[in-house]
Amino acid sequence: MHAESILPDARAVDTLRHREFPITDEWTYFDHATYGPHPRRYVETLTQVAHELAIHPLGTTSAGLDDVRAAAATLLHSPVEQVALLRSTGEGTNLVATGVQWAPGDEVILYELDFPGLIAPWLALTDRGIRLRVVEDRGRNRFDVDDVEQLLSPRTRALSVSLVNNITGFRAPVEQLAELCNARHIWLTVDAVQALGSIDVDAPAFGADVVVSASYKFMLSGFGQAIAYVSERALTELKVPHVGVRNLHLSPAGTLFETGLNLFETARKFEPSNPNLAAMFAMRASVELLLELGIERIESHNRKLCAQLVEGLQSKGYALITSQRESESAGLVCAVHSAIPAEQIQADLAAQHMLCAVRHGHLRFAPHVYNTPGEVEQILRALP
Numbered sequence: 001m002h003a004e005s006i007l008p009d010a011r012a013v014d015t016l017r018h019r020e021f022p023i024t025d026e027w028t029y030f031d032h033a034t035y036g037p038h039p040r041r042y043v044e045t046l047t048q049v050a051h052e053l054a055i056h057p058l059g060t061t062s063a064g065l066d067d068v069r070a071a072a073a074t075l076l077h078s079p080v081e082q083v084a085l086l087r088s089t090g091e092g093t094n095l096v097a098t099g100v101q102w103a104p105g106d107e108v109i110l111y112e113l114d115f116p117g118l119i120a121p122w123l124a125l126t127d128r129g130i131r132l133r134v135v136e137d138r139g140r141n142r143f144d145v146d147d148v149e150q151l152l153s154p155r156t157r158a159l160s161v162s163l164v165n166n167i168t169g170f171r172a173p174v175e176q177l178a179e180l181c182n183a184r185h186i187w188l189t190v191d192a193v194q195a196l197g198s199i200d201v202d203a204p205a206f207g208a209d210v211v212v213s214a215s216y217k218f219m220l221s222g223f224g225q226a227i228a229y230v231s232e233r234a235l236t237e238l239k240v241p242h243v244g245v246r247n248l249h250l251s252p253a254g255t256l257f258e259t260g261l262n263l264f265e266t267a268r269k270f271e272p273s274n275p276n277l278a279a280m281f282a283m284r285a286s287v288e289l290l291l292e293l294g295i296e297r298i299e300s301h302n303r304k305l306c307a308q309l310v311e312g313l314q315s316k317g318y319a320l321i322t323s324q325r326e327s328e329s330a331g332l333v334c335a336v337h338s339a340i341p342a343e344q345i346q347a348d349l350a351a352q353h354m355l356c357a358v359r360h361g362h363l364r365f366a367p368h369v370y371n372t373p374g375e376v377e378q379i380l381r382a383l384p
Contacts, residue, residue, distance in 0.1 A: 030366055100239075164195045
C-alpha cells in the first residue's frame with residue numbers, strides 16, 4: 001500500500017487502522033512518545049522469524065541485517081555506510097562519550113531538561129575531570145542558540161541535545177547548533193528518539209556527529225533496537241568502544257593473533273555482536289511501513305492533529321508547555337491544567353480507554369499516523 005492511497009482521506013486511514021493497528025479496537029492511543037504499539041506486520045515478521053529459528057536455525061542468518069540497515073538509512077536520509085544498528089539511544093550517545101580522548105578540564109554542554117539517559121553518559125565522565133556546563137531552562141521550556149553560545153569556552157569539546165524534548169515537546173535548533181560546533185570542532189550528538197518516525201529526520205543535513213534513536217516509540221518497533229547515523233568524522237576519529245566478531249573483517253588466511261584487528265571502515269564497526277535477529281527483521285517491517293506511508297506525509301498528518309489539540313486545549317483554558325513557534329514544535333503537545341493535577345486527568349482518560357502521558361507535571365499527547373481528528377475531538381470532549 002503506497003502513501004498516496006493511505007493518508008489523504010478518512011476511509012483510507014480506517015483501512016490502515018484495521019489492517020495494521022489492532023490497538024484501535026480498544027484504545028484511543030496518544031502516547032507514542034512513551035511506546036509505539038506494534039503494527040501487525042511487525043508481529044507477523046517477529047513470529048515468522050522465531051518460527052523459522054525453531055525449525056531450521058541455519059536458514060535464518062545475519063545476512064538480512066543489510067536490508068535492515070538499508071531501510072534505516074532511507075529513513076535517516078543517510079548513506080547506508082554511515083548507519084549503525086545499535087541497542088539503545090544511550091549506546092549511540094556513548095559512542096562519543098567513550099570514543100573521544102578526553103583531557104581533564106574539557107567541557108560538555110547539556111540542556112537542563114533533557115532526558116536522564118542523554119545526561120548520564122556525560123555525568124560518568126566527571127570523575128575523569130570533565131566539566132558539565134548546563135543550559136538552564138529558567139521556566140521557559142525551551143532554549144536559544146545564544147544560550148548555548150554563552151557557555152562555549154576554549155575547553156568545550158561536546159554538546160549533546162534532544163531533537164525533540166520529552167518533557168516539553170521543544171524542537172531544538174540542531175542545525176544552527178551544528179554550525180556553532182563544526183566551526184569549533186566540537187562534537188555534537190542528537191537524541192532523536194522523540195522524533196524519528198513522527199517527523200522527517202534528515203540526519204546528514206543536521207551536521208551532527210551522531211544522530212540516534214531507539215525504535216520503541218514512533219518507529220513502532222519494540223525495545224532493544226536502535227539506529228544511528230554516524231558522521232564521516234566520527235567514523236574516522238572515534239575509538240570503537242566494544243570489539244567482537246561482528247565488527248571485524250575475519251581473514252581465512254590466519255588467526256587473529258597473526259592478522260591483528262581489522263575493523264570495518266563503515267558504521268558497522270560499532271556493531272560488535274549479533275543482535276536479536278527476529279526483532280531486527282521485525283523492526284525493518286515497521287520502518288518499511290513508515291516509508292510506504294511517506295515520512296513527510298506522516299509529519300504533515302501528525303502536525304495537523306497536534307494543531308487540533310493545541311486549539312482545543314487553549315479553548316478549555318489549558319496552559320501550553322510546548323512552544324508554538326513553527327520551528328520549535330514537532331509531533332508532541334504538552335499542556336497543564338491550572339487546578340487539576342495531570343496525574344488525575346491522565347487516570348480519568350485511561351478509565352475511558354484514552355491514553356496520554358504525564359511528564360514533569362504536564363500532560364503529554366503524542367499522536368501518530370493512524371490517529372484521526374475524531375479521536376482528537378473525543379479526547380478534548382473528555383478533558384475537564
